[in-house]
Amino acid sequence: MKPLHLERCLRTVEADKAVLCSAARVPYYPLVVKKARGSWVEDADGNRYIDFLASAAAVNVGHCHPRVVEAVREQAEAFMSYTAVYMYHEPLVCLSEALCRITPGNFPKRVIYGLSGSDANDGAIKLARWTTGRSKIVAFQRSYHGSTYGALSLSSLSLPMRRRMGPFLPEVYHFPYPDTFRPPFSGTDEEIADYHLDLIRRAFADYIPGEEVAAVIIEPIQGDAGILVPPVSFMKGLRSLCNDHGILLIAEEVQQGFGRTGKWFGIEHFGIVPDAVILGKALGSGLPLSAIVAREDLMADWDAPAHCFTHAGNAVCCAAAYASVQVIEEEGLIARSEEMGNYLMERFRALQDSYPLIGDVRGKGLSIGVDLVKDGKTRERHGEAAAKICYQAWQKGLLLSFFSGSVLRIQPPLVITREEADRALEIIEEAMRDFLAGRISDEVLKTVKGW
Structure with missing residues (x-):
């Protein structure tokens, strides 16, 4: 995995900390948005990401349609x-x-x-x-x-x-x-x-x-x-x-x-x-x-x-x-949301067979929750897994967040393509493998606060 170049991003994050009130921010990773189009976001250092958050489900028709x-x-x-x-x-x-x-x-x-x-x-x-x-x-x-x-x-x-x-x-x-x-x-x-x-x-x-x-x-x-x-x-x-x-x-x-x-x-x-x-x-x-x-x-x-x-x-x-x-x-985005949502849920449920970490996959259309658990029987929430997987996914080129302590938030723009979704799923699976193999440092938990 090629490391992200984050010089301008990190400078901006430090400047932000000096002047912005923390009550208005729930941080996941040091992403400084410079440009966004469709289902892609580019940061201040030129790194590009597939967007699985759509600015908290606020840009359904895609960025800058x-x-x-x-x-x-x-x-x-x-x-x-x-x-x-x-x-x-x-x-x-x-x-x-x-x-x-x-x-x-x-x-x-x-x-x-x-x-x-x-x-x-x-x-x-x-x-x-x-x-x-x-x-x-x-x-x-x-x-x-x-x-x-x-x-x-x-x-x-x-x-x-x-x-x-x-x-x-x-x-x-x-x-x-x-x-x-x-x-x-x-x-x-x-x-x-x-x-x-x-x-x-x-x-x-x-x-x-x-x-x-x-x-x-x-x-x-x-x-x-x-x-x-x-x-x-x-x-x-x-x-x-x-x-x-x-x-x-x-x-x-x-x-x-x-x-x-x-x-x-x-x-x-x-x-x-x-x-x-x-x-x-x-x-x-x-x-x-x-x-x-x-x-x-x-x-x-x-x-x-x-x-x-x-x-x-x-x-x-x-x-x-x-x-x-x-x-x-x-553009028929309502039907597209249903179609792509069904596709993504099928793919996540297939992953569930290989990764017991995934306790539940639920939702409608392109509003999907992937609930991570420590144990399939007790269904105890796995907040550490959610935080580390989201951070690792960001480093690999995917904007992914979690809420409810342990639920991966899958809410991309409704214009996302099958190819973009497939790559995002590959990144999530890679991040899960990294987590299960212990390759994600506890240091990331100092950055990822989540919701």
């Missing part, structure tokens, strides 16, 4: 932003019409914008409380919704993320999310689903009056918990439970939206329709933009300035987002 770049250029030359709080512009209307069309539900909808998935989660809480007149919110353990106070209040994944920053928003109640790989008992998916639904039913009967709950906010596929896909019966049962109590069901699609899972949105895998959808990340194709798309009746009389931001829905971001929607549709 020509259609998106042209849309940004044209809009930036016209005007970059004039606050949509006071004035109007066409890119905002074009994008809003597209979002109302592609999000689930055959009913009139409205859209409201922000700058990140975090603020969209805050907005969903505000909207639910406003429109229902109720205060309580149901969320799920090991969920991650962002780092603003509302999003942090919904999240239940990382103790450091919440330490010494409370109190958080009141009346947010967390319930276990169905994990069929590490379930609370041995049973069928349906039995596990009903067990988790019954925890909510009993809470509504005993100490959280269902008629006081404004919304259930859920990632239909939990992302940072390790790509957990719940049983279909759980999601259908949750929809029924919400209907029974007049509770809004809000799908948090920040990570899994825009074709990532082989459908426009993750909730579509379960055959149910939410009352609202929370969007971010890939919406702006790398530019800061978020949105809530909800039933028209929920937003019709929501008073300003309940969710206003000076630069929310700015013209350049809207132009990029609208171009991204067009690219996904015209």
